[in-house]
Amino acid sequence: MYLLPLPYDTDEKRNILLAADMAELLYRPKSKAAEAFTKDLARQLTTIELRHGLRARKRSTQAYKSMLASLAAYWADLLKHANNKEALGFCYRSTKQEGYDGTLAERRQIEAVKEVWVREGLIEVIPGYRPSHDFDGQKIVGPVSSYRAQRIRAKPALLEQAAGHNITPSTISDHVEYVHAASLPVVLKKRKKSKYGPSVAGQTMAAKRDQNVLLHAEPLIRLNSYLEQQTFNLPTPPRLKRVFNNVDDHDFNWDQGGRLYAVGNDNYQNMKLERRKSILIDGEETLELDVSASHLSIYLAKVGKLERVSGDLYNVMGFSRTCIKQVVLAAFGREELPTRWARGVKDIIAEADGIAASNVPKMQLVVDALIDKYPSMKRLQESGMSWSKLQFLESKAFLSVMLKLMDEHHVPSLPVHDSLIVPKAKAELAEDLLTKAYTDQIGVAPLIKPSQK
Numbered sequence: 400m401y402l403l404p405l406p407y408d409t410d411e412k413r414n415i416l417l418a419a420d421m422a423e424l425l426y427r428p429k430s431k432a433a434e435a436f437t438k439d440l441a442r443q444l445t446t447i448e449l450r451h452g453l454r455a456r457k458r459s460t461q462a463y464k465s466m467l468a469s470l471a472a473y474w475a476d477l478l479k480h481a482n483n484k485e486a487l488g489f490c491y492r493s494t495k496q497e498g499y500d501g502t503l504a505e506r507r508q509i510e511a512v513k514e515v516w517v518r519e520g521l522i523e524v525i526p527g528y529r530p531s532h533d534f535d536g537q538k539i540v541g542p543v544s545s546y547r548a549q550r551i552r553a554k555p556a557l558l559e560q561a562a563g564h565n566i567t568p569s570t571i572s573d574h575v576e577y578v579h580a581a582s583l584p585v586v587l588k589k590r591k592k593s594k595y596g597p598s599v600a601g602q603t604m605a606a607k608r609d610q611n612v613l614l615h616a617e618p619l620i621r622l623n624s625y626l627e628q629q630t631f632n633l634p635t636p637p638r639l640k641r642v643f644n645n646v647d648d649h650d651f652n653w654d655q656g657g658r659l660y661a662v663g664n665d666n667y668q669n670m671k672l673e674r675r676k677s678i679l680i681d682g683e684e685t686l687e688l689d690v691s692a693s694h695l696s697i698y699l700a701k702v703g704k705l706e707r708v709s710g711d712l713y714n715v716m717g718f719s720r721t722c723i724k725q726v727v728l729a730a731f732g733r734e735e736l737p738t739r740w741a742r743g744v745k746d747i748i749a750e751a752d753g754i755a756a757s758n759v760p761k762m763q764l765v766v767d768a769l770i771d772k773y774p775s776m777k778r779l780q781e782s783g784m785s786w787s788k789l790q791f792l793e794s795k796a797f798l799s800v801m802l803k804l805m806d807e808h809h810v811p812s813l814p815v816h817d818s819l820i821v822p823k824a825k826a827e828l829a830e831d832l833l834t835k836a837y838t839d840q841i842g843v844a845p846l847i848k849p850s851q852k
Contacts, residue, residue, distance in 0.1 A: 700843035703775030
């Protein structure tokens with residue numbers, strides 16, 4: 400499917416290109432077949448460059464080594480992303496110099512490879528673009544901030560050459576390894592302003608290798624290296640990154656966001672719960688432990704002085720759980736109590752509760768009931784407990800538990816924001832550690848149960 404041509408329909412094409420994942424350029428050969436394939440590609444590249452006058456002479460020894468590393472990182476990503484059927488095998492990478500910082504590839508080497516491979520029909524390249532849409536017969540181009548990086552995918556000729564070395568997209572993990580030490584699993588995002596309130600999806604900033612970034616990257620590098628030593632029945636071995644938000648705020652102090660995200664479009668976090676239930680770690684069955692109403696628990700502990708959660712915090716008399724949860728999500732997302740339902744939310748509630756959208760209660764009635772049960776919600780705006788602060792406190796607790804499980808108990812675990820996947824035999828241990836982390840760091844003993852979301 401990944402070799403299908405892009406459709407002519409603009410919307411379909413846009414959705415496919417948006418489904419592309421980033422080429423990380425952080426893989427190197429680990430099998431003799433991968434090393435041989437890389438050297439074959441290098442010989443072909445040099446021959447073509449000299450034949451067509453793209454180079455006057457062969458590369459120096461140092462430049463050749465750099466070219467081999469760049470080539471290997473490039474073809475590894477192209478084959479890896481060929482598995483992304485939703486994006487028809489496309490991946491993306493910035494063509495700017497800073498886009499190559501912290502990778503195994505050099506920009507000038509990759510640009511030389513692309514020039515030859517496009518000419519030889521080994522790859523397909525879609526130039527970078529700004530999304531557009533039609534409005535009243537006019538083509539409206541998105542702002543500069545919406546710019547999408549160049550998209551690339553392997554063509555059959557490159558896949559056939561790889562297959563000649565018994566390397567295919569489905570066996571790529573047998574031939575290349577991820578170089579954790581070269582990457583920084585820390586992502587920095589600016590605050591994105593919106594008329595609907597603050598938004599999580601700000602623009603990504605380059606993470607420089609300064610003291611703070613390295614300090615926050617170190618535990619993730621250790622966790623990723625440890626996870627790499629385990630076995631999982633997953634399409635992509637799990638690898639984690641930590642995303643900090645609002646880093647352009649004048650008072651940013653590494654205490655906003657910080658959530659742990661799995662890398663890759665086909666990562667386990669993107670699976671439905673029923674699929675996640677079948678995850679095996681080192682051949683063992685797992686259990687996903689969910690901290691019920693995690694953000695509300697944290698807020699009520701910090702602002703309302705709640706010390707223990709004894710039941711479902713979303714249980715507010717007269718309204719469904721879904722109704723209350725959606726109001727709480729909106730309140731924390733906007734950092735103020737909402738006054739009306741956002742577009743589409745009524746449909747979500749109606750479907751969950753089996754009622755018509757017209758029968759969804761008015762927002763003010765739900766907000767009044769929420770305040771009646773939790774008076775501290777009236778102080779949301781002045782409390783300083785934004786969604787980003789709540790996420791940070793949650794992520795800090797989960798990260799500490801994962802590190803303790805790894806360092807002291809040799810137990811691997813996989814985070815899903817407010818839940819943790821662990822081997823079933825270690826579920827009680829993980830629950831105790833989560834309870835202690837929330838109690839010690841946040842001041843509340845949360846309600847923890849097997850995930851049913």
